Amino acid sequence: MPAEGNQVVKAPPRMEEKVSEATSATESPHRNTLKKSQQLLDEALEFCTASQDFWAHGDFENAIASLDQAYSLILQADTNDDPKLIQQKEDIRFMISKRMLEIYASQHTVVNGNHDAIPMVMNRHVRREINLFKGAERNFFIRAYKRSGRYRMRILKALKEAGLPEELSWLPLIESGFNVKALSRARALGLWQFIPSTGYKFGLKRDQWIDERMDVDKSTQAAIAYLRELHNIFGDWCTVLAAYNCGEGKVLRVIRNQNINYLDNFWDLFEKLPWETARYVPRFLAALFIVNNPKQFGLDLTDPDPPCEWEVVTTSKQLHLADIAKVLGMSEKSLVMLNPELRYKITPPTSYELKIPEGKRSLLIAKMDKLPAYIPSSRLYSYHRVRPGETLSQLARRYHTSVRAISNMNNIRRENFIRAGRRLKIPTGRRWPVYVATSKASSLQSKSIEYHVRRGDSLWLLARRYKTNIQQIMRLNGMKSTRLHIGQKLIIPKGTHQPPPRGSTAKYRVKRGDSPYQIAMRHNMKLERFLRLNKLTPRSKIYPGQVFLVDVE
Structure with missing residues (x-):
């Protein structure tokens, strides 16, 4: 029944409504904070866009000011542990750092001659390296300087033609001591110390017969391409050198993790880099100071070796x-x-x-x-997985070979140390080179084909397939045993069997540890060709058991 005056009496709120109101009251400040933070990040992005516009019109001052403003805005943004906002904030901070580097890089001009394209900074880090070159590493420096005469003028000429600083011609002194066959623990090789993957990226060929990381001219051109690429990223030459030593990815990660809005100077990130990389730049600057004025630093440098001309x-x-x-x-x-x-x-x-x-x-x-032509014979070796406590001397005795033979086959420099778990190639017989007169070699080549042994092959199967006999194959390849190894190269007399036509492909099943790069190299393919043939991208992952197409030689 209605109350007096026809007033409607409201029922008390249900318990669910009370809980909802309380929750809403609690969440409202949180939502407001997130909303405000999102607005700050959106505004910071606008300043980044404005900075780009200023930069495009040559207004560097306002371009940098816009980035400073953007950074101050993201500092005010409270992410409240919201994953989406945290990622946005980190992305914008990284964008600001990278954009600042690009702006400073655009203001740099690469110069030649006697100008200091690389800032000659003298500080305690550089002095420490100078003292090392004067003391404990004195002999290394003198020998490296002497070797520099063989190649530095060729390097200098290439740097001038590319428009890069002449000071970089001394970089091989730090990298390799101007030793063209220098090999590091990381398997970096040559004057410019390329690892296989980086060398491959910049066009250096590496196969059974040639490793172009040791080719003076080709490795220098590869180094120039890499240094130019790094300079386009960082702008500051000292930062470029740090990235050359440890890779641009590591330097960019250091920049990204800084609690400052940008890094326009190598010494801003010096303390955050790995010790070996951080030391690399002062070491290079120390070398420049010494070669420019050796007497000032107490070094009597002998005349460099005469240049190699060919x-x-x-x-x-x-x-x-x-x-x-x-x-x-x-x-x-x-x-x-x-x-x-x-x-x-x-x-x-x-x-x-x-x-x-x-x-x-x-x-x-x-x-x-x-x-006389050289015809390679089969390469006879087996594999051995090193167990804890084993030495090269023990393995040499067990397999009736020598420590030197094992070391040479596996590029081992320290014969008194091998790592447990490493897979070694062990020579199981002599390599029998066959020398024949040119006319005879031409005859053999015209009547034979080159074949790479595959899984399941045997001499009997190959003789049958190519309409020949086992004795002929063994004699032509200087073989003393019928044992074959996967990947072994054989010269096989031609019969009625014809090799696959050029451009043919075969199927390859991925093994544990394989990568697209390794598979491409194994089958003498360009990486781009392998990826395109199998519809892969550079970021694709492959797994054991997958089947891909490879080129048939």
Whole structure:
């Protein structure tokens, strides 16, 4: 029944409504904070956009001011542990840092001559490295400086043509001591110390016969391309050198983790870099100070070695450098020094630009056809997984070989130390090179094919497939045993069987530890070709058991 005056009496609120109101009252400040933070981040993004516009019109001052304002805004944003806002804030902070580096980089001009394109900073870190070069590393520095004469003028010329600072011509002194065959613990090789993957990225070929990381001219061009790429990212040459040492990814991560809005100076991030990388730049600057004025720092530097000068002769068959050196009237050691990229002192079976002393070209061309051809025999080895406590001496005795043979086959520099778990190649027989006269070699090549052993192959199967016999295959390859190894290269007499046509493909099943790069290299393919053939991207992951297409030689 209605109350007096027809007033409606409201029922008391239900318990659910009370709980909802209380929760809403509690969550409202949280939502407001998140909303305000989102607005601050949106505004910071607008300032980043404005900075880009200022930069495009050449107004560097306002471009930098806009980034400063953007950074002050993201500092005010309270993310309240909201994952979405945390990620947005981090992304904007990284964008500001990177944009600041780009703006400063655009103001740098690369100069040559006697100008200091690389700032010559003297501080306690540089002084420490100078003292090391004067003391404990004195002999290393003097030897490296002496070797620099062989190659530095070629490097200097290439840097000038590329428009990069001339000071970089001394970088190999720090990287390798100007030792063209220097090999680091990280498997970096050559004057410029490329690891295989980076060398591959910048066009350095590495196969059974050649490793272009040791080619002076080609590795220098690769280094120039890499340094230019890094300079486009960082702008500051000292930061570029740090990235050259440890990779741009690591330096960018350090920049991203800083609690400052930007880094326009290498010394801002010096303390945050790995010790070896942080030391790298002061070490380089120390070397520059010394070579520019050695007497000031108490070093008596001897005259550098005379420059290596050469001319080129193109070869298309396999020749041993010892035979070529004999024809040219020079030592094999001197010829090896001109062609350090040849891994076994033998020219490859494909076209190769052989470097010889100036003035010897006509002599070699005249006698080229009379040089004995080299036909590689099978490479006999087995694998051994190192167990804790094993030594190379023990393995050499067990497999009836020598410590030196195992070391050479596995590029081991410290023969008194091997790591447990490492997979070693162990020589199980001699490598029997076969030398034949050129006319005979041509006959053999025209009547035979090159074959790479695959899983399940045997001499009997190969002889049957190619309409020949086991004895002929063994004799042609200098084999003393019928044992085959996967990947072994054989010369097989031609029969009625024809090899697959050029451009053919085969299926390959991925094994544990494989990567697209490794598979491509194993099948003499460009990485881009392998990825495109199998519809992969550079970020694709592959797994054991997957089947991909590879080129057939």
